[in-house]
Amino acid sequence: MVLGKYVEAVAAKCKDKEIQKVSQDGGVVSGLLIYALEEGIIEGAVVSKVTDEPWKPQPHIATTRDEILAAAGTKYTMCPNVWMIKEATRQYGIEKLGIVGVPCQIGAVRKMQTYPFGARFVPDKIKLIVGIYCMENFPYSSLETFVSEKMNLSLDIVDKMDIGKGKFWAYTVDETATIPLKETHGYEQSSCKVCNDYTAELADISTGSVGTPDGWSTVLTRTKFGDKLFKEAVEVGMFETKPIEEVKPGLGLLKKLAKQKKERAEKTIEERKKLGLPVP
Ligand SMILES: Cc1cc2nc3c(=O)[nH]c(=O)nc-3n(C[C@H](O)[C@H](O)[C@H](O)COP(=O)(O)OP(=O)(O)OC[C@H]3O[C@@H](n4cnc5c(N)ncnc54)[C@H](O)[C@@H]3O)c2cc1C
Numbered sequence: 654m655v656l657g658k659y660v661e662a663v664a665a666k667c668k669d670k671e672i673q674k675v676s677q678d679g680g681v682v683s684g685l686l687i688y689a690l691e692e693g694i695i696e697g698a699v700v701s702k703v704t705d706e707p708w709k710p711q712p713h714i715a716t717t718r719d720e721i722l723a724a725a726g727t728k729y730t731m732c733p734n735v736w737m738i739k740e741a742t743r744q745y746g747i748e749k750l751g752i753v754g755v756p757c758q759i760g761a762v763r764k765m766q767t768y769p770f771g772a773r774f775v776p777d778k779i780k781l782i783v784g785i786y787c788m789e790n791f792p793y794s795s796l797e798t799f800v801s802e803k804m805n806l807s808l809d810i811v812d813k814m815d816i817g818k819g820k821f822w823a824y825t826v827d828e829t830a831t832i833p834l835k836e837t838h839g840y841e842q843s844s845c846k847v848c849n850d851y852t853a854e855l856a857d858i859s860t861g862s863v864g865t866p867d868g869w870s871t872v873l874t875r876t877k878f879g880d881k882l883f884k885e886a887v888e889v890g891m892f893e894t895k896p897i898e899e900v901k902p903g904l905g906l907l908k909k910l911a912k913q914k915k916e917r918a919e920k921t922i923e924e925r926k927k928l929g930l931p932v933p
């Protein structure tokens with residue numbers, strides 16, 4: 654199964670206007686974390702928040718709605734969220750923790766739950782795992798370089814970045830700049846080339862933009878718990894949903910991209926084996 658196991662796939666959009674304003678796509682991640690926090694399902698969540706340097710995120714333990722909102726939006730660079738889990742449970746004393754992460758991070762969280770070496774009494778405190786789709790990521794200096802040199806923009810005036818329709822987009826107050834994705838490939842983090850998970854297959858709930866129109870998200874509920882939580886959030890009015898079959902481009906595109914990612918990883922792994930290089 655190219656999208657991993659899932660219970661249900663739907664198109665969703667957060668109905669809360671404040672969340673809509675700051676979120677990257679349909680606000681599914683922030684909406685779910687806020688719902689889980691307000692319902693006492695989690696006491697806090699590890700999110701990625703920009704600090705002093707423009708667009709450079711750091712893992713942050715959000716324990717309020719405002720802190721979750723402050724961390725909304727995609728940062729196209731690495732942010733070591735998994736590193737913060739132990740800190741959240743030890744220094745912050747959080748007993749019920751949520752986490753958001755890209756697929757490799759979700760894989761790491763599941764490994765930590767299965768083999769908790771150096772993480773005694775931590776895994777049982779992770780209550781909600783929200784995964785975001787990810788085709789590739791960029792080291793911070795690479796992001797800074799191609800945005801400034803290829804797009805002629807300084808990161809500190811960029812309000813939003815996005816990947817879609819084969820392009821990398823950067824928005825400022827009065828400008829929309831774009832470059833074809835093929836021009837950003839050379840800047841990718843090299844380990845992403847051996848990564849074969851596009852849709853965060855091991856999360857409780859996975860979400861991303863591909864498959865649904867702008868302002869909406871494609872949601873895959875994966876575990877029984879994730880499915881129940883999402884449906885409850887829909888029931889109380891946090892999200893508007895549509896059957897995925899009714900939106901364009903739908904799951905077909907998601908499957909196509911997930912397959913491409915897996916094939917690229919397989920090919921790179923084979924090439925690396927021939928060269929005697931380490932492989933995952
Ligand atoms: C590097 C990267 C590549 C992506 N590639 C794709 C793709 O190919 N196709 C696709 O459909 N979607 C992709 N996404 C996901 C997409 O950009 C949105 O993050 C997702 O749709 C969630 O939107 P939302 O409105 O529900 O989330 P929001 O409510 O805006 O919340 C986003 C959450 O993601 C967290 N976050 C932001 N940046 C990072 C980061 N670097 N690492 C970990 N967590 C982070 C924030 O802390 C926040 O909690 C990518 C995301 C990242 C970070």
Ligand code: SF4
Binds near residue numbers: 844
């Ligand atoms: S492509 Fe894979 S390895 Fe790279 S950031 Fe995304 S999930 Fe992680």
